[in-house]
Structure formats: C-alpha cells, structure tokens
Amino acid sequence: DxxxxxxxxxxxxxxGRISILNCDYTNSMxxxxxxxxxxxxxxxxxxxxxxxxxxxxxxxxxxxxxxxxAKHLSLHIVPSQPxxxxxxxxxxxxxxxxxxxxxxxxxxxxx
Amino acid sequence: DAGVIQSPRHxxxxxxxxxxxxxxxxxxxNSLFWYRQxxxxxxELLIYFNNNVxxxxxxxxxxxxxAKMPNASFSTLKxQPSEPxxxxxxxxxxxxxxxxxxxxFGPGTRLTVT
Numbered sequence: 001d002x003x004x005x006x007x008x009x010x011x012x013x014x015x016g017r018i019s020i021l022n023c024d025y026t027n028s029m030x031x032x033x034x035x036x037x038x039x040x041x042x043x044x045x046x047x048x049x050x051x052x053x054x055x056x057x058x059x060x061x062x063x064x065x066x067x068x069x070a071k072h073l074s075l076h077i078v079p080s081q082p083x084x085x086x087x088x089x090x091x092x093x094x095x096x097x098x099x100x101x102x103x104x105x106x107x108x109x110x111x
Numbered sequence: 112d113a114g115v116i117q118s119p120r121h122x123x124x125x126x127x128x129x130x131x132x133x134x135x136x137x138x139x140x141n142s143l144f145w146y147r148q149x150x151x152x153x154x155e156l157l158i159y160f161n162n163n164v165x166x167x168x169x170x171x172x173x174x175x176x177x178a179k180m181p182n183a184s185f186s187t188l189k190x191q192p193s194e195p196x197x198x199x200x201x202x203x204x205x206x207x208x209x210x211x212x213x214x215x216f217g218p219g220t221r222l223t224v225t
Contacts, residue, residue, distance in 0.1 A: 043217050043219055044154070044216045049212070097142055099212065101146075104154075
C-alpha cells in the first residue's frame with residue numbers, strides 16, 4: 001500500500017520552461033513533506049520541504065505547493081536547467097523520524 | 112566535511128552467501144536509517160536507529176535481514192542467506208537531532224545476488 005504516490009515515472013521539459021512534479025498522499029496524519037533529488041550513482045540529496053501549516057515554500061528556482069484538502073503536493077522548477085535532470089523523490093512524515101518515500105519521477109531537461 | 116560513507120559501493124555475490132553492508136554516519140548525527148531502492152517500490156525504509164538503539168524495524172523484509180549499530184559511528188546491515196530478490200541499491204542515511212526530518216544519504220551499495 002503506497003502511502004506516497006508519484007504517478008508520473010518520467011517527465012521531459014525544455015530548458016527554460018517550467019517543470020512541475022506531482023505527488024499524492026493518502027495518510028492524513030502526514031504533517032511534513034520533503035523533496036529529494038537523486039543523480040545516478042549518488043544518494044538522494046535534500047532539496048526543499050514544507051510543513052502542513054503552510055501551503056507554499058520557495059527557495060530560488062524551486063517552489064513546493066501543498067494542497068491539504070486534495071492530499072497533493074507539487075514541485076515547480078522555474079526556469080528548468082539541464083543540470084536539473086535527475087530523479088525526484090517526494091517524501092512525507094507523520095511527526096516521527098520515519099520518512100515515507102514515493103517511487104520517484106525522472107526529469108529530463110533538454111536544450 | 113565527510114558525508115555518510117558506505118562500503119562496499121558494489122557487491123556481487125551468489126545466492127546463499129552472507130552479505131554485510133557497512134555505514135559510517137556523519138559525525139554528530141544521532142539518527143541512522145537503512146533504505147532499499149527498487150524500481151517497483153522506490154525507497155523503502157528498512158530500519159532506523161536513534162542514539163544507536165533500533166527504533167523501528169518494521170520494514171525489514173525477513174529474518175534473513177539484520178542490522179546493528181554498535182556505536183555512534185558505525186552500522187551494518189547483514190543479509191544471510193542472500194537471495195536474488197535482494198538485489199537492489201541499499202542506502203544509509205543519517206540525521207542530526209537539530210534537523211527537522213532532513214536526512215543525509217550515502218552513495219549507496221549496489222547489491223547483485225546471482
């Protein structure tokens with residue numbers, strides 16, 4: 001039973017355009033959400049996070065939006081750059097140290 | 112500063128053999144996590160420790176899997192006997208007590224069981 005779902009296994013976007021990665025969750029107890037980025041042959045690295053008391057968090061080109069009523073969050077990357085090509089994981093916590101990860105979305109940014 | 116260190120980076124073994132994966136967390140971090148990554152299930156938490164004590168091992172798939180953390184700077188994940196379905200990338204991650212949920216991952220160990 002996947003509590004955190006990333007239904008798009010891959011996404012292809014042109015350089016300079018917006019990339020939107022989506023994540024849905026089922027557990028209403030989740031109160032903190034994170035996005036991780038992973039390059040091949042490396043471990044995931046933390047990108048950005050959001051608490052359930054907010055609906056938006058921005059860090060440079062990266063913005064995460066949270067819609068609690070829809071149990072949905074999204075990561076926007078504007079403008080997209082070739083170096084953003086990676087696998088992006090959404091993760092959630094229900095107030096404990098335990099993070100539940102999605103299956104990831106592979107983003108490819110082409111020139 | 113050194114990040115999370117994992118060894119070996121690659122392991123190829125035959126079915127039935129014992130496999131031991133090793134992890135050195137970031138100095139000063141008091142939580143350590145073991146994950147397994149597969150195409151079908153993404154990143155699955157196997158077990159995690161706080162202050163060297165196992166807190167949640169509900170993700171450990173079977174009794175063939177065991178993990179230890181004898182001190183704050185070292186942890187092992189052991190599979191015995193190994194099976195082909197254990198083939199995956201295994202990640203170790205650590206977290207500081209002052210960090211809000213953010214975990215720092217090692218480079219992973221790619222395990223292939225033939």
